[in-house]
Amino acid sequence: MECKITKNNELNVENLKKKIKKRIMIDKSAKLVFLLSALFALLVLGILIYRIFTQSIGWLDIQFLTSKLSIFPEKAGIFGAIVGSFLLMVIVAPVTIILGVSTAIYLEEYSSKGRLQTLIKTNISNLAGVPSVIFGLLGLTVFGRLLNLGSSILAGGLTMSLLVLPIVVVASQEAIRAVPGFLRDASYAMGASKWTTISRVVLPVALPGILTGSILALSRAIGETAPLVVLGIPTLILKIPQNIMDDFTALPIQIYYWTLDTVLTAEYANLAAATIVVLLLMLFTLNSIAIIIRNKFQRRY
Amino acid sequence: MKTINELKDEKKAIFSIKNLNLWYGNDQALKNINIDIMEKEVTAIIGPSGCGKSTFIKTLNRMVEMIPIVKTSGEILYHGKNIFDKGFGVEELRTTVGMVFQKPNPFPKSIYENVVYGPKIHGIKDKRKLMEIAEESLKSAALWDEVKDRLNDNAYGLSGGQQQRLCIARCLAIQPDVLLMDEPTSALDPIATHRVEGLIEELKNHYTIVIVTHSMHQAARISDNTAFFLSGDLIEFGKTQAIFSKPRDKRTEDYITGRFG
Amino acid sequence: MNNNVREIILKNNKKQKKSLDNVMPVIFFTAALISIITTIGIVLTLVFDALKFFRAVPFADIFSTQLAPLAANPRFGILPLINGTILTSLIAMMVAIPVGLTSAIYLSEFATEKIRKRLKPIMELLAGIPTIVYGFFAYSFVTPLLMAVIPGLEAKNALSPGIVMGIMIIPLVTSLSEDAMNSVPNALREGAYALGSTRLEVAVKVVIPAAISGIIASFVLAISRAIGETMIVTIASGSSKNFTFDITKSIQTMTAYIVEFTSGDAGSGTVGYYSLYAVGLILFVFTLLMNLLAQYISRKYREEY
Known part of the structure; x- marks a missing residue:
């Protein structure tokens, strides 16, 4: 067989050139296809944002932001939902950050390598993959029924905290791990105890990373819908929530109910779109803050 | 080991190391070390890389135990008490035995915050007192004039040599007895090295200094006593002058004259 | 030298009890336990009430295609829900896998650093959009668009949410596959x-064969995401409990069933209420197995280099 190849005229220069040309052609067209496929995401994002903004035009105004809910589209506003989402974050932020950072400190600084550490780590990565609707069932059963918190802001906030906890844990772990050992050494060599070193050296240095992760977790929580729906947030709440034990509605919930009811009243689609714009602007702001923190506190050692 | 006894007559030993052995897992890094560190003198530890000199100095403030697989045997008497004893507080030890590392390692905080870190964690809260300490420590570290107008700037804005002097000032702020220096000039340029060496000469009037160095010249210039380590063994220990002019061991001579290392 | 600093420090050190150093580890450990307790809570919640369901409904009924939980004579066949879930997930995969993988190849093998730096944030942006927004997009834009092309497409159907779910998952497939391809040593490429x-x-x-386990792991995770996705299907695929393979028809997924039932008026203590937990349990087990599989596959591939 090998002898044949040398005689085979496939290997003559002309043929080879043709073949190479063909291969380069295929390569170039493949590159184009791949590029288009990568641009597909951009295209969809563009259409989505364009559609939602155009649908919201004429509906998103001060009156919409400051009014209570109403069954009449012209009068309806999302003030209650904005307050609800805000109060939800008032619960989620401290609970998640305290639990998440503490867990990360335990895993990175105190736990010794072994079964327990592996168990907690595996558990957290699996928890991150549990569908949010399941967290809704957990919240409904444990917080809503067992602890009798109903569908209050507290119940919703605790449910949401558990849902986004893995995000904060993983981000904090990475931030703590990135603190160079020589800074710890400097502290220990001055006679500092472990907790002194962690609180005065490790955490301040890891803070930007922890904050970035926490903000990302918050932005996930602020847009999450399923757990709240499962918790049984009422469809129409006219009262603005006053404290964390009140029933409430939140921005994504409002989008959900208005979308469902477009069958009844076509203008609800515009209200949903206007609410989405508000939600996306909030997310955009949160993410920008995260990026600013990340850039401003870039490591200098 | 006559030299030790000779030294003892002159001054008091602050550290007495007796039959010290140290293992990283199954690898023995220090083999039966016996040495006395004299008060208010500079002791230089020399030897080729991997000889255990860094390990040795880190054993004196038990920083070596940061590596979990480390095992030790023997005694290190500090002011007559064994630092490996159960009741001996490692944090107390490190409060009076300061350490300067190979690479300058200031905290990513202001110059001021770096210097007062030690006093603060050890319970000094008074602002005026802290400022006093900062000024004195920076002056002792010959850094005050360069930084007095920018105490609130980040320490990482300083040059490498300034950073290292800041780290020395940080140690001085809690007024230790002993300064351990682990190749403090190896990351610095010649001019910065010269300044730090000058500083060490100043400091030896007030502190006991143990310095690990890879530079024979440095050892000869600044130390009173020199210990030569080779693959975990203490080969020779004595007056610096004696070691450099008349080494008793062939291996010391080979190393000093640059035949290996 | 200010001579009393040392005395103050030594005095303070004697006074200072290291109480915080003893307390803090306990607090942190307790916090770490919360994540374990959460998992246990999920499992207990689901198993406890699901058992009541499995006791009340005969096995043959559960594995039937008849689902009518609120009828006078309720039927609890789970197959329509499983069918709905698989159908929408399949459609999503048919979008996410080709687009996600080719995008990853482009980013990892073809794109210049500059283009990569521009495209990656857009992918992240796409991944950060809440699913409720995708649901609205599917229902108010993609469905009408498809109806114009496909006659007979119902206003609620499996196709539209399937496609949009696929779009939502593209960034996941792209970033994980790209990571896998990036970790292929350059020496292999240079040889070729x-x-x-x-x-x-x-x-x-060269690259895809070397990164294949990472790529497959990304597919498995994507499937898990599709199975667990809730809002898009709840909004756009309706709540018909049909057992059908017709993607133009309205269907219901397991997740949408849970949402419909909890926001509806099924009283606590009824078989219908317990069915919620049975469906939740099946969903949990499905996604857990997928996640474990993905972890197993990617761990195996990491050992190769």
Whole structure:
């Protein structure tokens, strides 16, 4: 067989050139296809944002932001939902950050390598993959029924905290791990105890990373819908929530109910779109803050 | 080991190391070390890389135990008490035995915050007192004039040599007895090295200094006593002058004259 | 020298009890336990009430295609829900896998650093959009668009949410596959380039085979995401409990069933209420197995280098 190849005229220069040309052609067209496929995401994002903004035009105004809910589209506003989402974050932020950072400190600084550490780590990565609707069932059963918190802001906030906890844990772990050992050494060599070193050296240095992760977790929580729906947030709440034990509605919930009811009243689609714009602007702001923190506190050692 | 006894007559030993052995897992890094560190003198530890000199100095403030697989045997008497004893507080030890590392390692905080870190964690809260300490420590570290107008700037804005002097000032702020220096000039340029060496000469009037160095010249210039380590063994220990002019061991001579290392 | 600093410090050190150093580890450990307790809570919640359901409904009924939980004579066949879930997930995969993988190949093997830096944030942006927004997009834009092309497409159907779910998952497939391809050592690529291979040939014959386990892991995770996705299907696929393979018809997924039932008026203590937990349990087990599989596959591939 090998002898044949040398005689085979496939290997003559002309043929080879043709073949190479063909291969380069295929390569170039493949590159184009791949590029288009990568641009597909951009295209969809563009259409989505364009559609939602155009649908919201004429509906998103001060009156919409400051009014209570109403069954009449012209009068309806999302003030209650904005307050609800805000109060939800008032619960989620401290609970998640305290639990998440503490867990990360335990895993990175105190736990010794072994079964327990592996168990907690595996558990957290699996928890991150549990569908949010399941967290809704957990919240409904444990917080809503067992602890009798109903569908209050507290119940919703605790449910949401558990849902986004893995995000904060993983981000904090990475931030703590990135603190160079020589800074710890400097502290220990001055006679500092472990907790002194962690609180005065490790955490301040890891803070930007922890904050970035926490903000990302918050932005996930602020847009999450399923757990709240499962918790049984009422469809129409006219009262603005006053404290964390009140029933409430939140921005994504409002989008959900208005979308469902477009069958009844076509203008609800515009209200949903206007609410989405508000939600996306909030997310955009949160993410920008995260990026600013990340850039401003870039490591200098 | 006559030299030790000779030294003892002159001054008091602050550290007495007796039959010290140290293992990283199954690898023995220090083999039966016996040495006395004299008060208010500079002791230089020399030897080729991997000889255990860094390990040795880190054993004196038990920083070596940061590596979990480390095992030790023997005694290190500090002011007559064994630092490996159960009741001996490692944090107390490190409060009076300061350490300067190979690479300058200031905290990513202001110059001021770096210097007062030690006093603060050890319970000094008074602002005026802290400022006093900062000024004195920076002056002792010959850094005050360069930084007095920018105490609130980040320490990482300083040059490498300034950073290292800041780290020395940080140690001085809690007024230790002993300064351990682990190749403090190896990351610095010649001019910065010269300044730090000058500083060490100043400091030896007030502190006991143990310095690990890879530079024979440095050892000869600044130390009173020199210990030569080779693959975990203490080969020779004595007056610096004696070691450099008349080494008793062939291996010391080979190393000093640059035949290996 | 200010001589009393040392005395103050030594005095303070004697006074200072290291109480915080003893307390803090306990607090942190307790916090770490919360995540374990959460998992236990999920499992207990689901199993406890699901058992009541499995006791009340005969096995043959559960594995039937008849689902009518609120009828006078309720039926609890789970197959329509499983069918609905698989159907929408399949459609999503048919969008996410080709687009996600080719995007990853482009980013990892073809794109210049500059283009990569511009495209990656857009992918992240796409991944950060809440699913409720995708649901609205599917229902108010993609469905009408599809109805214009496909006659007979119902206003609620499996196709539209399937496609949009696929779009939502593209960034996941892209970023995980790209990570896997990036971790292929450059030496392998250089070897192939030295033989005169084109980029495409290197990508297809060298990089993808070397990164295959990471790529497959990303597919498995994507499937898990699709199975667990809730709002898009709840909004756009309706709540018909049909057992059908017709993607133009309204269907219901397991997740949508849970949402419909909890926001509806099924009283606590009824079989219908317990069915919620049974469906939740099946969903939990499905996604857990998928996640464990993905972890197993990617761990295996990490050992190769």
